[in-house]
Amino acid sequence: MKWGIICKPDEKSFRIGKEIYELLDDAIIEKKLAEYLGKDGHTIEEVGKIADKIVVIGGDGTILLTLQHTTNPIFSINTGRIGFLAEIDASNAINGMKKVLEGEYFVEERIKIASYLNGSRLEDAANEVALHISNIGKLLMTKLYIDGELAENIYGDGMIIATPMGSTSYALSVGGPIVDPTLHVFVVAPLAPFRHIASPLVMPADKKIGIGVDKPSKIAIDGIGEYDFQAGDMLEIEKSKNVARFVKLKNTFYSRLYKKLSFRMPEIK
The missing domain is CATH 2.60.200.30 (Probable inorganic polyphosphate/atp-NAD kinase; domain 2)
Structure with a gap:
């Protein structure tokens, strides 16, 4: 299994990218993260073709950019604003990645x-x-x-x-x-x-x-x-x-709707 990592080029994403890189064995990394880590890097297109699965760290824009260059599954970590497409938030990045490495995930396809x-x-x-x-x-x-x-x-x-x-x-x-x-x-x-x-x-x-x-x-x-x-x-x-493939920890679409998009009234107790 060859992992790839693609990061939004900002400090927060790079810090998480470093932690994820240390969890993975010989991951292929995009050039900007590679510069931050002092490693050899690849273009997004190269990562998309070579890696079997890709960790994408950033916002929805980074996810969409990655999906233009791969049909392989992506595991997405939000460091942006809304991050509706991301599977987990930055605060859960390491625990989520460990679950994926332990096989606690499924792959969902989208047109x-x-x-x-x-x-x-x-x-x-x-x-x-x-x-x-x-x-x-x-x-x-x-x-x-x-x-x-x-x-x-x-x-x-x-x-x-x-x-x-x-x-x-x-x-x-x-x-x-x-x-x-x-x-x-x-x-x-x-x-x-x-x-x-x-x-x-x-x-x-x-x-x-x-x-x-x-x-x-x-x-x-x-x-x-x-x-x-x-x-x-x-x-x-x-x-x-072609399809977009997402590494999913659980089916979170409807709870994500509630969390990310709804204007919630106070709950009745």
Whole structure:
């Protein structure tokens, strides 16, 4: 079993990375952590290809970046703010890692999105593909096709196509539903639609989605990769053959919803 470690480049993450490195036998480490430890390092792409399992230390952004470079299982430790995607918080990092090394875990798979811009494959999205108009203040018409048929013309700022995992991220902020991350569905959520009847749509992930626009726009993949999208271009979206794999200590999705996202009223005693 070859472990890898990828860290957010900050002091807190590096300190935990050092402790995790000392627990593991000859782990492959990303370059920035390697500099901190005085060791030889690798690119994130190399760690993603070589390591059988990867410890990711940071926030949701670090997790999403790692998932663009591997389909192998990741064990995620939150040192960011909300850290909704992370399995454990920094305070439980060592105990959690020890449980994993003792075999007290399972691997959960989650779907990814495959995107094609004018036929050219973009990187997979674990959370969402977001389309937004380039010039703020302009009204964008987005043509939504499902299995080759025009489903709707939506006027607004753009559109989000999210995985179930991404339903608790950008899509949630625009009124999309929360979806169990193990389901195989897409969430299509308009951005600031001109007509409020343009509600978010949930559809099976075996559907093929097509999107066209009437003005210059941008496509963002998990908030990382960004591409120009022009009138006359076509963005095609389908379920990827690749999946995101998470090392899980227990099924924590619904308790995490309560802890991370809810505005809790005082309990009645």
